[in-house]
Amino acid sequence: MNQNKLISYSYIFTFFMMTISGFGQMPIFKRYYMADIPGLEWLAKYYITHYLHYLFAIMFLSLISYISMEYFLTKREKLIITTSGYVGSLLLSTLSLTGILLVIRNFSGHLFSSSFIVYLDLIHLGAVILILMTGLFCMVFNKKWLEKP
Numbered sequence: 001m002n003q004n005k006l007i008s009y010s011y012i013f014t015f016f017m018m019t020i021s022g023f024g025q026m027p028i029f030k031r032y033y034m035a036d037i038p039g040l041e042w043l044a045k046y047y048i049t050h051y052l053h054y055l056f057a058i059m060f061l062s063l064i065s066y067i068s069m070e071y072f073l074t075k076r077e078k079l080i081i082t083t084s085g086y087v088g089s090l091l092l093s094t095l096s097l098t099g100i101l102l103v104i105r106n107f108s109g110h111l112f113s114s115s116f117i118v119y120l121d122l123i124h125l126g127a128v129i130l131i132l133m134t135g136l137f138c139m140v141f142n143k144k145w146l147e148k149p
Contacts, residue, residue: 011063018056019128024049057099064092071146078148084138085145091131098124 024043029035035044042048071079081089098120105112105120112120137143 007063007067010059011067014056014059014063015131018053018060019132021049021053021056022128025053054103057103061096064096075146079146080149082143082145082147084134084143088131088134088138088145091127091134095124095127095131098127 020043023029025046027044029040029043035041101112101120102117102124104110105117138145
């Protein structure tokens with residue numbers, strides 16, 4: 001398997017697990033009895049989904065950092081970023097920034113107001129939904145993030 005495929009599959013798996021564990025922190029899996037399916041009980045356990053979300057967020061930030069650095073250091077002259085790439089990058093940046101701020105919120109002594117935390121939560125959730133919709137759009141219409149000039 002070549003390196004690009006491995007990174008692509010890692011990105012997809014990491015984003016899938018972040019999405020599942022993120023939604024798992026809301027009680028929807030227990031509420032709609034999905035956690036009653038054998039093998040999926042862990043979806044209703046907050047601390048398991050919380051720590052999994054953090055673990056996969058670390059992997060996600062590592063992957064997007066690697067992909068960004070690889071582009072800027074080696075591929076910038078050979079490939080250009082498309083409109084889909086700019087939209088995806090903006091959404092990933094929004095997701096990452098709000099996620100980092102939500103992690104900071106969990107530290108003791110944070111100074112965020114409750115209304116700011118609600119806005120962060122909504123922006124974070126909205127960014128996830130927009131990334132999923134944008135990814136589906138790009139997949140259906142074969143839109144690439146990078147192309148040759």
